[in-house]
Amino acid sequence: TRTSRPQRILKAVQTKATVGDPQSVITAIDHFCRHREWAMNVGDEKGSILDSVVNEVSPVTVLELGTYCGYSTVRIARLLPPGACVITLEFNPDYAAIARQVIKWSGLEDKVQLVEGASGDWIPWMKEHFGVQAFDLVFLDHWKERYLPDTKLLEECGLIQKGTVLLADNVICPGTPDYLEYVRNSPHYNSQYYRSHLEYTKVEDGLEKSVFLGY
Ligand SMILES: O=C(NC/C=C/[C@H]1O[C@@H](n2cnc3c(NCCO)ncnc32)[C@H](O)[C@@H]1O)c1cc(-c2ccc(F)cc2)cc(O)c1O
Numbered sequence: 015t016r017t018s019r020p021q022r023i024l025k026a027v028q029t030k031a032t033v034g035d036p037q038s039v040i041t042a043i044d045h046f047c048r049h050r051e052w053a054m055n056v057g058d059e060k061g062s063i064l065d066s067v068v069n070e071v072s073p074v075t076v077l078e079l080g081t082y083c084g085y086s087t088v089r090i091a092r093l094l095p096p097g098a099c100v101i102t103l104e105f106n107p108d109y110a111a112i113a114r115q116v117i118k119w120s121g122l123e124d125k126v127q128l129v130e131g132a133s134g135d136w137i138p139w140m141k142e143h144f145g146v147q148a149f150d151l152v153f154l155d156h157w158k159e160r161y162l163p164d165t166k167l168l169e170e171c172g173l174i175q176k177g178t179v180l181l182a183d184n185v186i187c188p189g190t191p192d193y194l195e196y197v198r199n200s201p202h203y204n205s206q207y208y209r210s211h212l213e214y215t216k217v218e219d220g221l222e223k224s225v226f227l228g229y
């Protein structure tokens with residue numbers, strides 16, 4: 015049977031990128047998705063904004079919701095200092111298997127903990143299972159209708175504390191209206207919109223950065 019799009023993305027990485035060179039993995043995926051086949055990676059334009067937020071926060075523990083092929087996982091992990099790590103949740107086993115190989119090719123497996131499972135099932139176990147006190151940065155890029163419920167779940171589980179930064183992809187396209195309304199109107203968040211474009215296109219999209227101010 016035909017290969018899947020994630021399998022074709024992995025092949026592009028394995029043929030075009032250099033083992034142990036995260037930037038070449040990022041460049042290979044962006045080239046493939048711009049010139050061969052579109053895919054829902056955060057991409058190079060929004061990816062540069064993600065990079066600047068990671069550098070600004072200098073997080074020790076990062077949570078990513080929705081690994082897909084591991085493109086943004088590699089973007090984040092390549093900027094982390096020794097001892098810092100990104101826990102990334104992915105509930106599709108096929109995508110998780112591809113992402114593991116992309117992360118391995120980039121040489122960043124020591125900074126990444128890929129957890130196969132649904133955010134709703136795993137978030138309540140983060141403290142106990144991973145010894146996480148609170149996340150410094152959360153990158154939301156999974157099902158858009160899950161951004162708000164999962165944010166509320168993270169709050170309830172005490173995983174969002176004063177200073178935690180939430181960075182959400184696709185707040186315009188496909189859009190996350192209930193999430194935007196929540197973080198922009200809540201007195202507990204200071205929210206900022208970074209205007210950009212949908213990956214590999216001229217369509218408007220953007221990232222929303224929301225800093226938790228404490229209770
Ligand atoms: O839909 C988009 N992203 C979804 C990501 C899903 C990935 O995350 C995984 N996932 C989903 N829910 C959960 C979950 N928890 C929730 C379920 O329990 N727990 C764990 N993993 C989860 C999936 O298995 C996938 O790997 C998107 C679309 C466009 C787009 C724009 C314009 C277009 F025309 C077309 C498409 C652009 C984008 O940048 C986009 O991110």
Ligand SMILES: [Mg+2]
Nearest residue numbers: 056155183184
């Ligand atoms: Mg996205």
